[in-house]
Amino acid sequence: MDPESGEILFITEVGSRMWGMEEFASDYDWVHIYQVPTRSILEGRKIPVTRPQKQYTDDHGRLIDASFMEIGHLVQLLISGNINAIWVVTSPLVIADLSDARERLRKVVVSTLSRKSYHSIRGMAESQVSDAVRRRGQDNPEKPYLSAIRTLLFGQRLLSEGILDYTVMNGLLRDREGSPGDRYEAEFVKLDEAYRKSRLPQVPDEGLFRDLLFSLRTGDLERA
Incomplete structure (x- = not known):
């Protein structure tokens, strides 16, 4: 450069x-x-x-x-x-x-870390779900759902514990029932709950x- x-x-x-x-x-x-x-x-x-x-x-x-x-x-x-x-x-x-x-x-x-990240996290996950809808009928159509779940799990830990956990996918998807396309809605609910209960500062x-x-x-x- x-x-x-x-x-x-x-x-x-x-x-x-x-x-x-x-x-x-x-x-x-x-x-x-x-x-x-x-x-x-x-x-x-x-x-x-x-x-x-x-x-x-x-x-x-x-x-x-x-x-x-x-x-x-x-x-x-x-x-x-x-x-x-x-x-x-x-x-x-x-x-x-x-x-x-x-x-x-x-x-x-x-x-x-703060509660202000909630909107960015949710927006990212919503975009990833939209990508999954667009990819229906293509190869690996569930990949965007996995990305959305990954984002939501990361956000849940950030908001509830103030922890940045890049291992959120390790074994968690394997241990939960249903396909990624069936799970993501429940993770949105958990993210919203983590936001409501979060004790992090409102802003950075x-x-x-x-x-x-x-x-x-x-x-x-x-x-x-």
């Missing part, structure tokens, strides 16, 4: 492999978090919050689906409780740490995220 357009801070993997649900042919979903030069911001230049996705095969024959997001945009999503942003920062699959930004962000995320601590981003921005300026 062009130094003037931003440096990569860290890369994590999301998608099926993050959950241990990949198939042999599954691609690798890598999210690259970059930081544009603070000087560019102060000069009033337009800051790209994302960059075009890339798909390529690496030297090991792996199909990489690479996406890119600027650190400021990521922080804003975290403040809003966005579940995708939480996954990016706290994924157990870390491809590269090129700074201390990910670990610093992870600590803030874990310490300030915005100040902690803002302070961290300020530190990253000023640190870049000092190094320039």
Whole structure:
């Protein structure tokens, strides 16, 4: 990446492999978090919050689906409780740490989980169910239902216990009766119940995220 357009801070993997649900042919979903030069911001230049996705095969024959997001945009999503942003920062699959930004962000995320993530979690699961409806008659039509259940189980633990559990699918589907297409509605009910009973704060601590981003921005300026 062009130094003037931003440096990569860290890369994590999301998608099926993050959950241990990949198939042999599954691609690798890598999210690259970059930081544009603070000087560019102060000069009033337009800051790209994302960059075009890339798909390529690496030297090991792996199909990489690479996406890119600027650190400021990521922080804003975290403040809003966005579940995708939480996954990016706290994924157990870390491809590269090129700074201390990910670990610093992870600590803030874990310490300030909130009920605000409920709407993002529910919206994600609803989208996955809609995808299942569109895939009827295609290969592996239940895969989106499994994704929805995975999201809902993760959300239940987040809201009820304040825990980010990437092992929620380990054995749970095998132990429950019925097909994924029959189970997901019950998991929505459980998510709603977890939200109603949750003792987490209503919103994340915005100040902690803002302070961290300020530190990253000023640190870049000092190094320039």
